[in-house]
Amino acid sequence: MTPLTLTLNMPFLDVLGSEERERLMALATKIQLRPGESVPLTRASDTCLYLVESGAFIERMYYGARTVPIIRIADAGELFNTNRLFLEASYYRSELRGVHIEHNSLYAWQVADFYNCLKASPSGMMKLCSLYDSQLRWSNLNLYEAVAHSAYYRLVNLLVGLANKFGYLNSNGSTVLLPLKLTVKDLSECINVSRETGSNLVNKLRRKGIIGPGKYIKVELAKLREYASTLE
Missing domain, CATH: 1.10.10.10 (Winged helix-like DNA-binding domain superfamily/Winged helix DNA-binding domain)
Known part of the structure; x- marks a missing residue:
């Protein structure tokens, strides 16, 4: 059986050089959540990209009308809300909640800040595109499983x-x-x-x-x- 959880080969930050990583982390805001607590939905959070530092998070992704969500459960090193880099806010919505019973923390960036910091790094952009491609393929697998099994x-x-x-x-x-x-x-x-x-x-x-x-x-x-x- 193929697990429905998404597995990434390498944490995103590992492909960046030390200076790039320091510059990116200097722009990050750290968020810590209790088990079951959600990232507050605000106008600012709707334009953020997130990286899990520790624990586990469940993401509900809505495309277009608010109907059946696509669900992802991810752990440390994984990125959330990457669709914000490619899609207009009106077409996509994401909700995040910490689900690990001991600790849940993540880093948040405004999408514009994240992109501007990363665009000078070819390896970082390649990794980001690879991550986005993996998440799209995982979403397609999720939808296929819902129909086929x-x-x-x-x-x-x-x-x-x-x-x-x-x-x-x-x-x-x-x-x-x-x-x-x-x-x-x-x-x-x-x-x-x-x-x-x-x-x-x-x-x-x-x-x-x-x-x-x-x-x-x-x-x-x-x-x-x-x-x-x-x-x-």
Whole structure:
């Protein structure tokens, strides 16, 4: 199965030279959020580009009319709101919320400042274009999965990706804990179903012993991977 989470080969800042990185970071504003807290939606934030410093964030992306969002869950080193570099604000909207249970921080730049600082760096511009291309391909994959596969398949696929990306093993060596504050509504939106349908699917996995009880998501990864293979 191909995880629905986006994987980037190299953090964006790593491709910049030390002077370019220092110049860019001098223009950044740092934002720290509690678990479940959102980046305030203001006129200024609507023209910002963000880089995750630590923790995990969920992004809801809306194109055109406010209908079904495209959801992305990303961790340190990933850029958000890159569409602002290429699309007019009237065509696109993004909402960000911190979802790691321990720490969530990101850097924010005004798009104009970010672009002006970066345009003198060929390697930085190439990396930025590569990131944007990756995000577009991920969005296309997300939409394809929504059409080509069942919601149950998409939920299992999503959990495998999240477990591989964010999870850590419990002391028993088999249970993977996801240090993410994700609601059933979040999971439902990730797989493009109603909250009621998402809740039913999660409960189905609980009855199979694949998702454990508790406040945060716990999965039996071996069982989840084995079960995922039967759905391909």
